[in-house]
Amino acid sequence: MTDTNLSIAKNQVVSIHYTLTDSQNEVIDTSEGNEPLVYLHGAGGIIPGLEFELEGKKIGEKFKVTIPPEKAYGPRAEGLVQEVPKVQFPNPDQLEVGMSFQTDTDQGPMVFTITEVQGLSVTVDGNHPLAGEALTFDVTVQDIRTATDEELQHGHVHGPGGHHHG
Ligand code: ZN
Numbered sequence: 001m002t003d004t005n006l007s008i009a010k011n012q013v014v015s016i017h018y019t020l021t022d023s024q025n026e027v028i029d030t031s032e033g034n035e036p037l038v039y040l041h042g043a044g045g046i047i048p049g050l051e052f053e054l055e056g057k058k059i060g061e062k063f064k065v066t067i068p069p070e071k072a073y074g075p076r077a078e079g080l081v082q083e084v085p086k087v088q089f090p091n092p093d094q095l096e097v098g099m100s101f102q103t104d105t106d107q108g109p110m111v112f113t114i115t116e117v118q119g120l121s122v123t124v125d126g127n128h129p130l131a132g133e134a135l136t137f138d139v140t141v142q143d144i145r146t147a148t149d150e151e152l153q154h155g156h157v158h159g160p161g162g163h164h165h166g
Pocket of ligand 1 (some may be wrong): 154155158163165
């Protein structure tokens with residue numbers, strides 16, 4: 001049963017349809033035609049700027065918001081762009097622009113994407129692909145329900161659209 005008086009607050013399970021566009025108005029991602037995105041509000045499962053905008057909204061509400069990089073995937077850090085010798089990769093002859101690799105760093109696992117291959121070296125970028133981007137979200141709130149105790153303990157949503165434990 002859906003309680004239509006619920007508004008989005010911490011520990012609610014929220015379903016949204018969204019379309020994400022970048023500053024060039026290119027669609028980066030959308031849930032249209034798919035299942036809505038389901039997340040646990042207040043658990044940091046979505047970017048902070050969007051979670052902030054959703055606070056207090058009710059089922060059926062629609063809004064459009066542009067979120068600056070600081071409240072999305074952060075600013076770009078040029079220090080995360082590095083030139084690396086090809087021989088440091090397990091497959092130096094098969095490196096191509098756009099490939100990504102996970103490596104362990106002092107700050108934990110990080111994903112690097114190859115942005116250039118030249119001679120004996122490659123340029124890798126450890127920034128999130130959307131770092132430095134202002135992101136515009138077109139959002140419709142589809143559903144709100146109270147999280148179960150188990151979901152709160154786990155910090156994520158169970159059931160349709162959520163996490164499944166096998
Ligand atoms: Zn779980």
